[in-house]
Amino acid sequence: MLKSMEKLKVFHVTDQLGNKLSDESLIHYIKQALCPGRKGAGSESVRTCLGRLVGPRDVVVEHTALEMTGSDRPGLLSDISAVLVELGCQVVAAEAWTHNGRAACIIYITDAATGGAISDGARLAHVEEQLENVVGAHHLVAGNAGGGGGAVERRVRVAGPTESRTHTERRLHQLMFTDRDYEEATKVRKTKTDVSIESWREKGYSVLNVRCRDRPKLLFDTVCTLTDMEYVVFHAAISSRGSLAVQEYYIRHVDGCTLDTESERRRVTQCLIAAVERRVSHGLRLDVCTNNRVGLLSDITRVFRENGLSVSRAEISTRGDTAVGTFFVTDASGNEADHKTVESVSKEMGGTVLVINNSPTWVPTKPRSSAAASTSTEDRPRFSLGSLLWSQLERLSSNFGSIRS
Structure with a gap:
């Protein structure tokens, strides 16, 4: 038992x-x-x-995958997609994230002429080289703008079809983690994500608490990050109340050690805040549904660029003759886009375009009672979700098996 x-x-x-x-x-x-x-x-x-x-x-194994990381800038996705058209590549799916001045995207492509995967090594190397030039463009300017004056890392990798390909969104987390987008996350702007780490020396665990706005895929984002940082979750308690989500994890490093140093705790805190906020959407949301064709992504992003709009997050996929996509757009400075501009752009793009203003990424469940509604969940005192379960089970066991991710 x-x-x-x-x-x-x-x-x-x-x-x-x-x-x-x-x-x-x-x-x-x-x-x-x-x-x-x-x-x-x-x-x-x-x-x-x-x-x-x-x-x-979610894991496109039959197409060639392009992975790119670098400094974020207006028009980057437009430049990338335009080069792909010139190289005879058709985009079948793509996802792009931006966070803390960095950008990462994964684009799945086929040969525009044959519709099949690109397997020629020389051609793939040429695609990689051309995209490296695009991602690397203006990187010195971006580096100087950051005040560091040093070289800004950028990376392009082309991978052929493989059955062992990592889930796209988890791979985006890995790319941005490797790109160290988390390092200045807590300094750039005030975060609404609260992370605290405590020690439970009697049991040899570190207790990690994350409090933030609830949304879909929040658990996926935090657990993937912990796993990729080589921490093992032995017990977890997750709860959402209204718009607030509280996560509690009892963890150790894979080597059996807890988080004992201040530098390690700070790094874990920064990485989890980044993991939560990478997927937070900034700007107006545009849902697009139109006939699929070669160069469609290039045309859509070109229209954005010509009208002074910048893409903060994007997700595109195709199903036969239909292409659907979700774009979050801001102005070139990262501020709220002008509504008239967005409406003009939506008409110019053609197809079905739904403009959603200030749409939350998560629709919370209604409170059970008016009394619950009158009390702000965020203002409630801290509590330990796991303590109730531990009090019942601790007498049965002095240890827990790990949750394999």
Whole structure:
């Protein structure tokens, strides 16, 4: 019984609107995806209640992947996509993040002429070289603007189709972590993410608490970051109340050590704040649905650029003859974009464009009572989510098995 309890993981989940799951096909997909040993696990896509597709498209294994990191600047995505068109490449999916003056994107491409993956080594090397020139453009200016005067690192990597490819969003976290986007995160602007680390010497754990605004994929972002930093989670308690999410982790490093030094704690704190805020969307949201064609991403981003708009985050995918994308845009200075400009751009792009103003990335569940609504969740005193569970289970075991990520 104790052995089974050590492996028990309980998740209370809702759909994207905060409601109980009722779609049997989605429930079946989740069960299949959580048990990869089952035949056909996760082999088909499922459409969620908001019309989004969930499925294997998150890891595009049959296409050539381009990974890029560097200094963020207005028009960067436009320059990249324009070069790809010139090189005879067609974008089938892409995702781009910006954070703390840095940018990372992963673009999946095919040969525009054949529609298949690009396997010629010489051609891939040429694509990589040309993109390196684009990502490296203006990097000296960006470096001087930061006050350091040193070289700003940028990186372009082309990878052919592979079955072992990492999930796209997790790979973006890894790219930005390697790019050290977290180093000045707490100094650039005041953060709404609170991270604290305490020691529980009696059990040999470090207790990590994260308090921030709730949103989809928050747990994914924090757990992936801890795993990539080589920390093992032995126990976790996660809760969301209204717009607030509280996460509590009992962790050790893979070598069995806890977070004992101030420098290590500061680094973990900075990295988790960055992991939470990389996905936070800044600017107006534009949802685009139009006919797919070669050069579509280049045309859309060119329209943004010509109208003085900058892309802070983007997600693009294609399904047959249809292309869908979500873009968060600001003005060239990173401030709120002018509404008239955005409306003009949406008309110029063609297709179906939905402009969403100040749309939250997460629609919280309504409070259970008026009394709950009158009390701000953020103002409530700190509490330990894990303490209740520990008090019940500690008498049964002096240790917990690790949660393998």
